[in-house]
Amino acid sequence: MKPILVRGQPLAQGALPAVCIPLVGKTAPALLSEARAAAAKQPHLVEWRVDFFEGIADASAVAGLAQELRTAAGVPLLFTRRSRREGGEAIALDEPQVADLYRVVCERQVADLVDVEMESPLVAPMVAAAGQHGVPTVLSFHDFQRTPPLQELLARFRQAKDLGADVGKLAVMPRSKADVLVLLQATLQASETLDIPVAGMAMGPLGAVSRVCGGVFGSALTFAVGQAASAPGQIPIDELRAALAVLRSAG
Numbered sequence: 323m324k325p326i327l328v329r330g331q332p333l334a335q336g337a338l339p340a341v342c343i344p345l346v347g348k349t350a351p352a353l354l355s356e357a358r359a360a361a362a363k364q365p366h367l368v369e370w371r372v373d374f375f376e377g378i379a380d381a382s383a384v385a386g387l388a389q390e391l392r393t394a395a396g397v398p399l400l401f402t403r404r405s406r407r408e409g410g411e412a413i414a415l416d417e418p419q420v421a422d423l424y425r426v427v428c429e430r431q432v433a434d435l436v437d438v439e440m441e442s443p444l445v446a447p448m449v450a451a452a453g454q455h456g457v458p459t460v461l462s463f464h465d466f467q468r469t470p471p472l473q474e475l476l477a478r479f480r481q482a483k484d485l486g487a488d489v490g491k492l493a494v495m496p497r498s499k500a501d502v503l504v505l506l507q508a509t510l511q512a513s514e515t516l517d518i519p520v521a522g523m524a525m526g527p528l529g530a531v532s533r534v535c536g537g538v539f540g541s542a543l544t545f546a547v548g549q550a551a552s553a554p555g556q557i558p559i560d561e562l563r564a565a566l567a568v569l570r571s572a573g
C-alpha cells in the first residue's frame with residue numbers, strides 16, 4: 323500500500339490505512355463540537371462534508387470555518403463536497419460555484435486535501451486550481467446503486483491517475499459478497515499498478531468488512547464514525563481501531 327502524503331509526511335504509519343472521521347454537522351456550532359469530539363478519538367484525518375453545511379453558499383465563511391475545524395480536530399482536514407448524484411446532500415450551488423468554493427479554500431490554504439469527483443464537468447480546472455496552491459487532490463467516484471465490473475473499477479482508478487490525482491478513491495454498493503471481492507480485487511490491482519495511493523470501500527452492511535480489511539488489499543484510507551456516519555456501513559472508530567489492531571498483530 324502506498325500511504326497518503328500530506329506535506330511529504332504519511333498520514334498513517336506502516337501497512338495500515340489512514341482512518342478518517344467525517345464531519346457532517348449542518349451548523350458551525352454542531353461542526354465544531356463534532357471536530358472536538360473527533361480530536362479526542364485521534365483519527366489520522368477528518369473530512370468536512372461541506373454539502374451537509376447550511377452555510378455552504380458563503381465561500382469566505384466556509385474557508386474560515388474550515389480553518390477552525392482543522393484547528394479543533396488537530397489533524398489534517400479533507401475538504402469534500404459530495405454531489406447528489408454520488409450520494410451527497412442537495413446544495414444551493416451550481417457546479418461553477420462549487421469550483422469557486424474549492425478555489426477559495428485552496429487559495430486560503432485551509433484544507434490539507436480536497437476531494438473532487440472525477441465525474442464533475444469541472445474536474446480538470448478544479449484539479450488544476452488545487453495543484454496551483456499545492457493542495458493534494460483525492461479524485462473520487464461513488465456508485466450507491468451497484469458495484470461496477472472489475473474492468474470498470476480499474477478504469478476509474480486509472481482515470482483518477484490520468485486526471486492528475488494524488489489519491490484515487492472509489493466507493494461502491496455491493497449487492498452480493500462477490501461484489502465486495504470485486505471492489506477489493508480492483509483496489510489491490512490498482513495499488514500494485516498505479517504510482518499513487520488508492521482507496522477502495524464497499525458500502526452498506528455487506529461492505530463493512532472492506533472498511534476493516536481494505537488496507538490489506540492496498541487501500542490507503544478508511545472512513546469511520548466519530549459521532550455520525552457519512553455513508554452506509556461505516557463502523558464506529560473505536561471498533562474499527564480494535565479490528566485494525568488485530569490485523570496488525572496478525573500481519
Ligand SMILES: O=C1C[C@@](O)(C(=O)O)C[C@@H](O)[C@@H]1O
Nearest residue numbers: 344402493523525545552553
Ligand atoms: O468518499 C467517501 C467515502 C464514503 O462514501 C464512505 O463510503 O465511507 C464516505 C464519504 O464521506 C467520503 O467522501
